[in-house]
Amino acid sequence: MKKRVGFKTLGCRLNQFETDALASRFAGLGYEVVEDSKDTDVFIVNTCTVTNQSDQKSRYVVNHALNHGHKGMLIITGCMANHHKEQLEKRYPNAYVVDNQQKSAIPQLVEAHFNQEIIPSNTYEGGVFSYAPAGETFHTRSMIKIQDGCDNFCSFCIIPKVRGRAVSRSVDAILENIKQVVAFGYKEVVITGVNISRYQHDGVNFSQLLRHIVDMDLDFRLRISSIEPDSFDDEFFELMQHPKITPHLHLCLQSASESVLLQMRRMYTYKLYKRMVARLREVDPRFNITTDIIVGFPGESEADFEKSVTAIKDLDFGHVHTFKYSKREDTRAARMNNGVPEGEKTRRSEIIRKVALENKRAYRKRFIGCHQVVLIETITDDWSKGYGEYYVPVKVNEPLLKNKFYTVLITHLDEEQGEPILVGELVK
Template sequence: MKKKVAFKTLGCRLNQYETDALVSQFQENGYESVSFEKEADVYVINSCTVTHQSDHKSRNFINQVNRRKPDSVLVVTGCMANNAKEELENKSEINYVVENDQKSSVFSLVEAHYKGEIIHPSNLNSDLFSYQSTSKGFHTRSMVKIQDGCDNFCTFCIIPSVRGRAVSRAVSDIIKNIKTLISNGAKEIVLTGVNIGRYNFKETNFDDLVEKILELEGDFRLRISSIEPDGFGDKFLNLLNHPKMTPHLHLCLQSGSESILMQMRRMYTVKRFKEIVTKIKTQNPYFNITTDIIIGFPNESNEDFKASCQLIKELNFGHVHTFKYSIRKGTRAERMPNQIDEHIKTKRSKILRGISKDVKIEYRRSFIGKDQVVLVEKIENDKAKGYGENYIPIEFHGRNIKINQFYKLKITDISNDSDDPILRGELI
């Protein structure tokens, strides 16, 4: 019988990509991938440690595995494995704690385990870019890792400590990876990393890399995952008009207050952020810009919070991911005075989420009557679901629809029963 492997991924797109690559490797070597809720021979938790909530979720999933198949192998990897390594290694239910540097060798570790070989994770291959192409896995969109680590050292962020300093993948490896994915039928390529706008390999920067990818032949579109507003140049902004480039960016803001951004040690100003958004929207008024906002950073006054709320309304974001500031040990913000009371954070979160929801619905309604090209990800009872080029969920009815194919639709309606309304369309 095939051995069964189950994955649970928390956190960022980079973690999702790395999980997809690991799933592909296990499946290609005869393992059956099953839901994390089912019994499996191997459980892999790809953890996150950005907030206390992330740590709490990771620990809960570890405890869930402990109540299942008693002789299963549990591997914990990801950022929590770096940040809380000693704590996790002392848990008897965890077989292996694998840091980010060795994550790509999780399959080799599991195989050695079943052969009776005792290998400490620290002796595994240390290569941030040795993942295979994600030919299988959990996602229709094919992610490609181009960069890892970060040199910015924002005062609230623990990522440089758990992911290390910034390092970029060789251009030739990236292009080869993408060509393989396209030849295997990938329709959407997503560039991912920790701080991808700071990509720089020899004489090729991020703008140059994107240009090289867009010049590749094939029926595909290119999407950029989360990106900082300080890494790319005007050349990249102009490339956003390319027919293969999707009109969507997740552009990290964190606060609408100049004072708070300075205390966060962010590498841009609110003024610069607005200039970037204005230039993009001037080129394409329907371009989807999504963002992150941290609520309750130390010293955040009512005026600072109001500035964030006002900016969300002004810039008409397609989606705002809001989360409460969480103290991370070892960061500068941990030592800052005037930590905000948790009740105030909760109150502000509710207000900002309400504003964000209204702005999101208004933005999505603007697409009614317009065309979108959808990449189908799921089909149920002749109803197909996927994402349009602007990264908005869309559903439509049709026969003989295939997964991982493009379909052009006219948007006719929007659902009203959710915080994440879905557009509805008809085939053209």
């Protein structure tokens, strides 16, 4: 009987990429791969530690598995494993706590465990780019890791501590990875990393890497994962018009107050951010720009907060992830005074969410009467759902084929589930 390995992934797309690569490797070794801990011989929790809430969610997943009878091998990995390694080892003495640098060697650790060749997990050679291309994943699109780590050291962020300094993968390795996953049958690839706009390898920057990718003589659609609003060059904006690159960027803002951005030690101004948005909308007036907003950063005044509210309305964001500031030890912001009360953070986040939802609804209504090329991800007996090129969810009321592109005429917006989703008819 096949051994079963289960996964639970929290946090960013980079974690998702690494889980997919591990899952594919286990499938190749003959394991049955599932997305929960039930009846598994191995359960791997790929954690996040970006906020206190992320830590709580990660601990909940581990505790839930143990409280519901998981008796097999338990592996805790990801950024929380780097940030709280000693605490986790003390709290879960029977678990293996594997840091990000050794994460790629988890299949070796598991095989050694079952072969009774137990040696400490940190003796395995891992490496942040030591993941084989994933042939079988939990997602329709394939993620391609181009970079890891960060050198920005924003005052609120723990990521440089748990992911390390910025490193970039070679161009040849990235192109070979894309070639392999397209051969596996993936129609869409997503380039991801911790701070991908700072990609730099052997004199090749991010824009030049994009040029190498779109020049590949292969049929696929390219998405760019979450990206920092650095000062992009002209080639970058030119590439945003390329037919292979989808018109969507998750461009992290965090705050529209110049004084708050300065205290956050962000590498841009709001004035620069607005110019970037304007250039992207020159490329395509419906270019989908989504973002992150932090509310309640130490010293954020009501006037600072109102600037973020105004920015959401003015910049026509397609979606906004809202975070209440979470104090992280070992960061500069943890030592700042003038903390915002928790109740006030909650009030501000609710205002942001309300305004953002109104924006999302208005933005998505602009697609009614237009065509979208949709990659189907979910199917039932009655309907299919996927994402169009603008990374907006689209539903079609008939069963279609998964991992296939369809041209859909958008007819209306469905808001029955609280989330506005485009609904359309198949163009035959």
